[in-house]
Amino acid sequence: MSITSFNPPVRTLMGPGPSDVHPRVTGAMARPCIGHLDPAFVDMMDEVKQMLQYAFQTKNQLTIPVSAPGSAGMETTFMNLLERGDKAVVCQNGVFGGRMKENVERCGASPIMVEDDWGKPVDPQKVEDALKANPDAKLLAFVHAETSTGARSDAETLSRIAHDHDALVLVDAVTSLGGNELRVDDWEIDAVYAGSQKCLSCTPGLSPVSFSERAIEVITTRNSKVQSWFLDTNLIMGYWGPNAKRAYHHTAPVNALYALHESLVMLQDEGLENAWARHDNNHLALRAGLEAMGLSFIVAEDYRLPQLNSVTIPQGIDEASVRSRLLNEFNLEIGAGLGALAGKVWRIGLMGYSSRAENIVLCLSALEAVLADMGAEINTGVALPAAYAKLNM
Protein backbone atom coordinates (compact mmCIF):
# COMPACT_ATOMS: atom_id res chain seq x y z
CA MET A 1 0.00 0.00 0.00
CA SER A 2 1.26 3.45 -0.80
CA ILE A 3 -1.64 5.68 0.05
CA THR A 4 -0.57 9.28 0.54
CA SER A 5 -2.15 12.36 2.10
CA PHE A 6 -5.49 13.45 0.71
CA ASN A 7 -5.37 16.84 -0.96
CA PRO A 8 -8.81 17.78 -2.18
CA PRO A 9 -9.20 19.94 -5.26
CA VAL A 10 -10.12 23.55 -4.53
CA ARG A 11 -13.74 23.97 -5.60
CA THR A 12 -16.29 26.73 -5.59
CA LEU A 13 -19.36 25.29 -3.86
CA MET A 14 -22.62 26.60 -5.27
CA GLY A 15 -24.88 23.66 -4.62
CA PRO A 16 -27.36 22.94 -1.81
CA GLY A 17 -24.58 22.60 0.77
CA PRO A 18 -21.92 22.30 1.89
CA SER A 19 -21.17 25.83 0.80
CA ASP A 20 -17.79 27.56 0.66
CA VAL A 21 -16.12 27.58 4.06
CA HIS A 22 -14.55 30.89 5.00
CA PRO A 23 -10.74 30.71 5.38
CA ARG A 24 -11.10 32.13 8.89
CA VAL A 25 -13.19 29.08 9.74
CA THR A 26 -10.75 26.50 8.34
CA GLY A 27 -7.99 28.45 10.07
CA ALA A 28 -9.81 28.19 13.40
CA MET A 29 -10.14 24.43 12.92
CA ALA A 30 -6.39 24.05 12.70
CA ARG A 31 -5.83 25.48 16.19
CA PRO A 32 -4.58 23.09 18.89
CA CYS A 33 -6.99 20.51 20.22
CA ILE A 34 -7.61 20.88 23.96
CA GLY A 35 -9.62 18.78 26.37
CA HIS A 36 -13.39 19.00 26.07
CA LEU A 37 -13.61 19.75 29.80
CA ASP A 38 -10.71 22.24 29.79
CA PRO A 39 -11.92 25.47 31.42
CA ALA A 40 -10.82 27.39 28.32
CA PHE A 41 -12.97 25.13 26.19
CA VAL A 42 -15.95 25.44 28.52
CA ASP A 43 -15.73 29.24 28.23
CA MET A 44 -15.74 28.90 24.45
CA MET A 45 -18.83 26.65 24.64
CA ASP A 46 -20.64 29.37 26.57
CA GLU A 47 -19.81 31.85 23.82
CA VAL A 48 -21.07 29.43 21.18
CA LYS A 49 -24.38 29.13 23.02
CA GLN A 50 -24.67 32.88 23.36
CA MET A 51 -23.92 33.48 19.68
CA LEU A 52 -26.36 30.75 18.64
CA GLN A 53 -29.05 32.51 20.66
CA TYR A 54 -28.29 35.59 18.59
CA ALA A 55 -28.36 33.67 15.31
CA PHE A 56 -31.72 32.10 16.20
CA GLN A 57 -33.00 35.33 17.80
CA THR A 58 -33.95 33.55 20.98
CA LYS A 59 -33.38 33.69 24.71
CA ASN A 60 -33.92 29.91 24.96
CA GLN A 61 -31.49 28.43 27.49
CA LEU A 62 -31.46 25.13 25.67
CA THR A 63 -29.67 26.40 22.55
CA ILE A 64 -26.70 24.22 21.64
CA PRO A 65 -24.99 22.58 18.69
CA VAL A 66 -25.67 18.84 18.40
CA SER A 67 -22.42 16.98 17.63
CA ALA A 68 -23.53 15.70 14.24
CA PRO A 69 -25.00 17.07 10.98
CA GLY A 70 -28.41 18.65 10.39
CA SER A 71 -30.14 15.28 10.18
CA ALA A 72 -29.12 14.63 13.78
CA GLY A 73 -30.65 17.95 14.77
CA MET A 74 -33.83 16.76 13.09
CA GLU A 75 -33.75 13.52 15.08
CA THR A 76 -32.97 15.39 18.30
CA THR A 77 -36.10 17.51 18.02
CA PHE A 78 -38.44 14.64 17.07
CA MET A 79 -36.97 12.03 19.44
CA ASN A 80 -37.14 14.34 22.43
CA LEU A 81 -40.63 15.70 21.84
CA LEU A 82 -42.52 12.64 20.63
CA GLU A 83 -43.48 9.48 22.45
CA ARG A 84 -45.09 6.27 21.27
CA GLY A 85 -48.75 6.86 20.39
CA ASP A 86 -48.42 10.63 19.84
CA LYS A 87 -49.76 12.33 16.74
CA ALA A 88 -47.87 14.93 14.72
CA VAL A 89 -48.96 17.02 11.76
CA VAL A 90 -46.13 16.99 9.22
CA CYS A 91 -45.98 19.26 6.18
CA GLN A 92 -44.34 17.94 3.06
CA ASN A 93 -43.49 20.12 0.05
CA GLY A 94 -40.13 18.60 -0.78
CA VAL A 95 -37.57 16.04 0.32
CA PHE A 96 -37.09 17.05 3.92
CA GLY A 97 -40.76 16.89 4.95
CA GLY A 98 -40.56 13.23 3.90
CA ARG A 99 -37.70 12.70 6.32
CA MET A 100 -39.72 14.33 9.07
CA LYS A 101 -42.44 11.75 8.44
CA GLU A 102 -39.83 8.97 8.81
CA ASN A 103 -38.72 10.47 12.11
CA VAL A 104 -42.27 10.62 13.46
CA GLU A 105 -42.88 6.98 12.50
CA ARG A 106 -39.62 5.84 14.06
CA CYS A 107 -40.69 7.49 17.32
CA GLY A 108 -43.73 5.20 17.27
CA ALA A 109 -45.95 8.23 16.66
CA SER A 110 -48.45 8.79 13.81
CA PRO A 111 -47.80 11.40 11.15
CA ILE A 112 -50.78 13.33 9.75
CA MET A 113 -49.49 14.52 6.39
CA VAL A 114 -50.21 17.92 4.84
CA GLU A 115 -48.92 17.83 1.28
CA ASP A 116 -48.15 20.62 -1.14
CA ASP A 117 -46.59 20.55 -4.58
CA TRP A 118 -42.82 20.69 -4.79
CA GLY A 119 -41.78 24.30 -5.32
CA LYS A 120 -44.81 25.66 -3.44
CA PRO A 121 -44.80 26.84 0.18
CA VAL A 122 -46.80 25.01 2.85
CA ASP A 123 -50.46 26.07 2.58
CA PRO A 124 -51.58 27.53 5.96
CA GLN A 125 -55.23 26.65 5.23
CA LYS A 126 -54.41 22.96 4.86
CA VAL A 127 -52.48 23.11 8.13
CA GLU A 128 -55.44 24.74 9.86
CA ASP A 129 -57.75 22.02 8.50
CA ALA A 130 -55.42 19.23 9.60
CA LEU A 131 -55.11 20.63 13.12
CA LYS A 132 -58.89 21.09 13.34
CA ALA A 133 -59.44 17.50 12.27
CA ASN A 134 -56.80 16.28 14.75
CA PRO A 135 -57.24 18.25 17.97
CA ASP A 136 -55.03 15.74 19.79
CA ALA A 137 -51.97 16.48 17.59
CA LYS A 138 -48.97 17.17 19.80
CA LEU A 139 -46.97 19.15 17.29
CA LEU A 140 -46.80 20.72 13.88
CA ALA A 141 -43.58 20.15 11.92
CA PHE A 142 -42.51 21.90 8.75
CA VAL A 143 -39.44 22.96 6.79
CA HIS A 144 -38.85 26.72 6.75
CA ALA A 145 -36.46 26.80 3.78
CA GLU A 146 -36.98 23.71 1.59
CA THR A 147 -33.56 23.18 0.05
CA SER A 148 -34.82 20.54 -2.37
CA THR A 149 -37.00 23.11 -4.19
CA GLY A 150 -35.97 26.63 -3.13
CA ALA A 151 -39.32 27.52 -1.52
CA ARG A 152 -39.76 29.38 1.77
CA SER A 153 -42.81 28.77 3.93
CA ASP A 154 -44.38 31.36 6.21
CA ALA A 155 -43.05 30.15 9.56
CA GLU A 156 -44.66 32.93 11.57
CA THR A 157 -48.17 32.23 10.28
CA LEU A 158 -47.83 28.45 10.55
CA SER A 159 -46.58 28.79 14.10
CA ARG A 160 -49.52 30.97 15.10
CA ILE A 161 -51.98 28.45 13.65
CA ALA A 162 -50.34 25.61 15.57
CA HIS A 163 -50.48 27.47 18.86
CA ASP A 164 -54.14 28.35 18.26
CA HIS A 165 -54.65 24.58 18.29
CA ASP A 166 -52.37 23.94 21.29
CA ALA A 167 -49.76 22.16 19.25
CA LEU A 168 -46.02 22.65 19.61
CA VAL A 169 -44.10 24.01 16.61
CA LEU A 170 -41.06 22.15 15.26
CA VAL A 171 -39.15 23.86 12.45
CA ASP A 172 -36.37 22.75 10.10
CA ALA A 173 -34.18 25.84 9.68
CA VAL A 174 -31.11 24.05 8.30
CA THR A 175 -30.93 26.26 5.25
CA SER A 176 -32.56 29.36 6.77
CA LEU A 177 -30.21 30.00 9.70
CA GLY A 178 -28.06 33.00 8.75
CA GLY A 179 -29.56 33.17 5.24
CA ASN A 180 -33.07 34.52 5.61
CA GLU A 181 -35.21 36.04 8.34
CA LEU A 182 -35.78 33.65 11.23
CA ARG A 183 -37.01 34.85 14.63
CA VAL A 184 -37.46 31.95 16.99
CA ASP A 185 -38.83 33.93 19.96
CA ASP A 186 -41.00 36.43 18.07
CA TRP A 187 -42.50 33.61 16.02
CA GLU A 188 -42.84 31.39 19.11
CA ILE A 189 -41.11 28.38 17.61
CA ASP A 190 -40.79 25.58 20.18
CA ALA A 191 -38.10 23.43 18.62
CA VAL A 192 -35.78 24.31 15.77
CA TYR A 193 -32.71 22.73 14.23
CA ALA A 194 -30.18 24.01 11.70
CA GLY A 195 -26.89 23.07 10.08
CA SER A 196 -23.38 24.49 10.14
CA GLN A 197 -22.62 23.98 6.43
CA LYS A 198 -25.30 26.01 4.70
CA CYS A 199 -25.56 29.76 5.42
CA LEU A 200 -23.06 29.95 8.29
CA SER A 201 -19.92 29.57 6.09
CA CYS A 202 -18.82 26.72 8.36
CA THR A 203 -17.78 23.10 7.80
CA PRO A 204 -20.41 20.31 7.86
CA GLY A 205 -20.98 18.21 10.93
CA LEU A 206 -22.76 20.28 13.55
CA SER A 207 -26.44 21.00 14.06
CA PRO A 208 -27.49 23.97 16.19
CA VAL A 209 -30.81 23.30 17.96
CA SER A 210 -32.99 25.35 20.27
CA PHE A 211 -35.95 24.41 22.50
CA SER A 212 -38.48 26.75 24.13
CA GLU A 213 -39.52 26.54 27.80
CA ARG A 214 -42.75 24.92 26.67
CA ALA A 215 -40.83 22.25 24.77
CA ILE A 216 -38.50 21.62 27.73
CA GLU A 217 -41.53 21.12 29.94
CA VAL A 218 -42.73 18.42 27.53
CA ILE A 219 -39.30 16.78 27.41
CA THR A 220 -38.74 16.71 31.16
CA THR A 221 -42.18 15.27 31.88
CA ARG A 222 -42.05 12.42 29.36
CA ASN A 223 -43.47 9.08 30.39
CA SER A 224 -40.79 7.11 28.57
CA LYS A 225 -37.08 7.65 28.07
CA VAL A 226 -35.95 9.27 24.84
CA GLN A 227 -35.26 6.33 22.48
CA SER A 228 -31.84 7.66 21.56
CA TRP A 229 -29.27 7.80 24.35
CA PHE A 230 -26.94 10.03 22.34
CA LEU A 231 -29.59 12.60 21.39
CA ASP A 232 -31.40 12.72 24.74
CA THR A 233 -31.31 16.42 25.69
CA ASN A 234 -31.90 15.50 29.35
CA LEU A 235 -28.43 13.90 29.27
CA ILE A 236 -26.73 16.32 26.88
CA MET A 237 -27.61 19.22 29.15
CA GLY A 238 -25.37 17.73 31.82
CA TYR A 239 -22.51 18.67 29.54
CA TRP A 240 -23.78 21.81 27.74
CA GLY A 241 -25.77 22.98 30.54
CA PRO A 242 -27.04 26.05 31.97
CA ASN A 243 -25.29 26.08 35.36
CA ALA A 244 -24.55 22.40 35.09
CA LYS A 245 -21.35 21.07 36.47
CA ARG A 246 -19.94 19.98 33.12
CA ALA A 247 -20.06 16.22 33.11
CA TYR A 248 -18.79 13.90 30.43
CA HIS A 249 -21.52 12.79 28.05
CA HIS A 250 -19.61 12.36 24.80
CA THR A 251 -16.36 13.88 23.60
CA ALA A 252 -17.31 17.14 21.94
CA PRO A 253 -15.93 17.60 18.40
CA VAL A 254 -13.47 20.14 19.74
CA ASN A 255 -12.00 21.54 16.53
CA ALA A 256 -15.32 21.52 14.72
CA LEU A 257 -16.66 23.69 17.52
CA TYR A 258 -13.78 26.14 17.04
CA ALA A 259 -14.99 26.39 13.45
CA LEU A 260 -18.58 27.04 14.47
CA HIS A 261 -17.42 29.60 17.01
CA GLU A 262 -15.43 31.45 14.34
CA SER A 263 -18.33 31.42 11.88
CA LEU A 264 -20.64 32.82 14.56
CA VAL A 265 -18.15 35.56 15.40
CA MET A 266 -18.21 36.46 11.71
CA LEU A 267 -22.01 36.47 11.71
CA GLN A 268 -22.07 38.69 14.78
CA ASP A 269 -19.56 41.10 13.19
CA GLU A 270 -21.50 41.26 9.93
CA GLY A 271 -24.82 41.59 11.75
CA LEU A 272 -27.63 39.09 11.28
CA GLU A 273 -29.84 41.46 9.33
CA ASN A 274 -26.94 42.45 7.10
CA ALA A 275 -26.31 38.77 6.40
CA TRP A 276 -29.93 38.32 5.39
CA ALA A 277 -29.67 41.42 3.16
CA ARG A 278 -26.46 40.14 1.55
CA HIS A 279 -28.18 36.87 0.66
CA ASP A 280 -31.09 38.83 -0.84
CA ASN A 281 -28.95 41.22 -2.86
CA ASN A 282 -26.68 38.56 -4.28
CA HIS A 283 -29.70 36.48 -5.21
CA LEU A 284 -31.10 39.42 -7.18
CA ALA A 285 -27.83 39.73 -9.11
CA LEU A 286 -27.63 36.02 -9.91
CA ARG A 287 -31.27 36.03 -10.84
CA ALA A 288 -30.83 38.97 -13.24
CA GLY A 289 -28.04 37.08 -14.97
CA LEU A 290 -29.81 33.74 -15.19
CA GLU A 291 -33.02 35.29 -16.46
CA ALA A 292 -31.14 37.37 -19.04
CA MET A 293 -29.59 34.12 -20.25
CA GLY A 294 -33.09 32.70 -20.64
CA LEU A 295 -33.38 30.36 -17.66
CA SER A 296 -36.41 30.61 -15.41
CA PHE A 297 -37.08 30.09 -11.72
CA ILE A 298 -39.50 27.36 -10.69
CA VAL A 299 -40.55 29.01 -7.42
CA ALA A 300 -42.81 32.09 -7.46
CA GLU A 301 -41.11 35.32 -6.46
CA ASP A 302 -42.95 35.82 -3.17
CA TYR A 303 -41.57 32.70 -1.56
CA ARG A 304 -38.33 32.23 -3.40
CA LEU A 305 -35.28 31.54 -1.23
CA PRO A 306 -32.33 33.86 -1.89
CA GLN A 307 -29.84 31.17 -0.90
CA LEU A 308 -31.16 28.37 -3.11
CA ASN A 309 -32.00 29.12 -6.73
CA SER A 310 -33.89 26.39 -8.61
CA VAL A 311 -33.85 27.07 -12.33
CA THR A 312 -34.96 25.22 -15.42
CA ILE A 313 -32.62 23.49 -17.84
CA PRO A 314 -32.54 24.59 -21.50
CA GLN A 315 -34.36 22.25 -23.94
CA GLY A 316 -32.41 19.26 -25.14
CA ILE A 317 -29.51 19.73 -22.73
CA ASP A 318 -28.24 16.87 -20.60
CA GLU A 319 -28.10 18.53 -17.21
CA ALA A 320 -25.65 16.04 -15.68
CA SER A 321 -23.01 16.68 -18.35
CA VAL A 322 -23.30 20.41 -17.74
CA ARG A 323 -22.64 19.86 -14.06
CA SER A 324 -19.69 17.61 -14.66
CA ARG A 325 -18.17 20.03 -17.15
CA LEU A 326 -18.57 22.89 -14.67
CA LEU A 327 -16.80 20.75 -12.07
CA ASN A 328 -14.03 19.49 -14.35
CA GLU A 329 -13.33 22.65 -16.29
CA PHE A 330 -14.07 25.34 -13.69
CA ASN A 331 -13.96 23.58 -10.31
CA LEU A 332 -17.50 24.81 -9.84
CA GLU A 333 -20.15 22.70 -8.14
CA ILE A 334 -23.85 23.39 -8.65
CA GLY A 335 -26.65 21.13 -7.45
CA ALA A 336 -28.88 18.69 -9.33
CA GLY A 337 -32.62 18.39 -8.81
CA LEU A 338 -33.71 16.03 -6.04
CA GLY A 339 -36.65 13.63 -5.89
CA ALA A 340 -39.57 14.86 -7.99
CA LEU A 341 -37.32 17.55 -9.52
CA ALA A 342 -34.43 15.23 -10.48
CA GLY A 343 -33.32 15.95 -14.06
CA LYS A 344 -35.65 18.98 -14.27
CA VAL A 345 -33.75 21.74 -12.48
CA TRP A 346 -30.39 22.92 -11.28
CA ARG A 347 -30.11 24.16 -7.74
CA ILE A 348 -27.64 26.99 -7.48
CA GLY A 349 -26.70 27.82 -3.92
CA LEU A 350 -25.69 31.25 -2.68
CA MET A 351 -25.22 30.27 0.93
CA GLY A 352 -22.95 31.81 3.52
CA TYR A 353 -19.48 32.55 2.17
CA SER A 354 -20.63 31.32 -1.25
CA SER A 355 -22.98 34.29 -1.43
CA ARG A 356 -20.56 36.80 -2.92
CA ALA A 357 -19.88 38.66 -6.14
CA GLU A 358 -16.95 36.51 -7.37
CA ASN A 359 -19.08 33.39 -7.23
CA ILE A 360 -21.93 34.98 -9.14
CA VAL A 361 -19.62 36.14 -11.92
CA LEU A 362 -17.87 32.76 -12.09
CA CYS A 363 -21.14 30.84 -12.16
CA LEU A 364 -22.75 32.95 -14.86
CA SER A 365 -19.71 32.99 -17.12
CA ALA A 366 -18.90 29.29 -16.70
CA LEU A 367 -22.51 28.27 -17.23
CA GLU A 368 -22.79 30.42 -20.32
CA ALA A 369 -19.53 29.09 -21.77
CA VAL A 370 -20.53 25.45 -21.28
CA LEU A 371 -24.13 25.88 -22.44
CA ALA A 372 -23.10 27.83 -25.53
CA ASP A 373 -20.50 25.18 -26.37
CA MET A 374 -23.19 22.49 -26.09
CA GLY A 375 -25.37 24.43 -28.51
CA ALA A 376 -28.05 25.33 -25.97
CA GLU A 377 -30.58 27.97 -26.94
CA ILE A 378 -29.56 30.71 -24.53
CA ASN A 379 -28.92 34.42 -24.86
CA THR A 380 -25.19 35.02 -24.78
CA GLY A 381 -23.31 38.14 -23.75
CA VAL A 382 -26.11 39.52 -21.60
CA ALA A 383 -25.96 37.64 -18.29
CA LEU A 384 -22.88 39.30 -16.83
CA PRO A 385 -23.92 42.90 -17.54
CA ALA A 386 -27.38 42.17 -16.11
CA ALA A 387 -25.91 40.71 -12.92
CA TYR A 388 -23.20 43.34 -12.64
CA ALA A 389 -25.77 46.13 -12.77
CA LYS A 390 -27.34 44.64 -9.61
CA LEU A 391 -24.13 44.10 -7.71
CA ASN A 392 -23.72 47.73 -6.62
CA MET A 393 -19.99 47.51 -7.06
Ligand SMILES: *Cc1c(COP(=O)(O)O)cnc(C)c1O
Ligand atom coordinates in the same frame (compact mmCIF):
# COMPACT_ATOMS: atom_id res chain seq x y z
C1 LIG B 1 -29.20 19.95 4.35
C2 LIG B 1 -30.54 19.85 4.98
C3 LIG B 1 -30.84 18.91 5.98
C4 LIG B 1 -29.88 17.84 6.40
O1 LIG B 1 -28.70 18.31 6.91
P1 LIG B 1 -27.40 17.36 6.91
O2 LIG B 1 -26.36 18.24 7.52
O3 LIG B 1 -27.16 17.00 5.49
O4 LIG B 1 -27.72 16.18 7.73
C5 LIG B 1 -32.09 18.94 6.53
N1 LIG B 1 -33.02 19.83 6.16
C6 LIG B 1 -32.78 20.74 5.20
C7 LIG B 1 -33.85 21.70 4.81
C8 LIG B 1 -31.53 20.78 4.58
O5 LIG B 1 -31.29 21.68 3.62
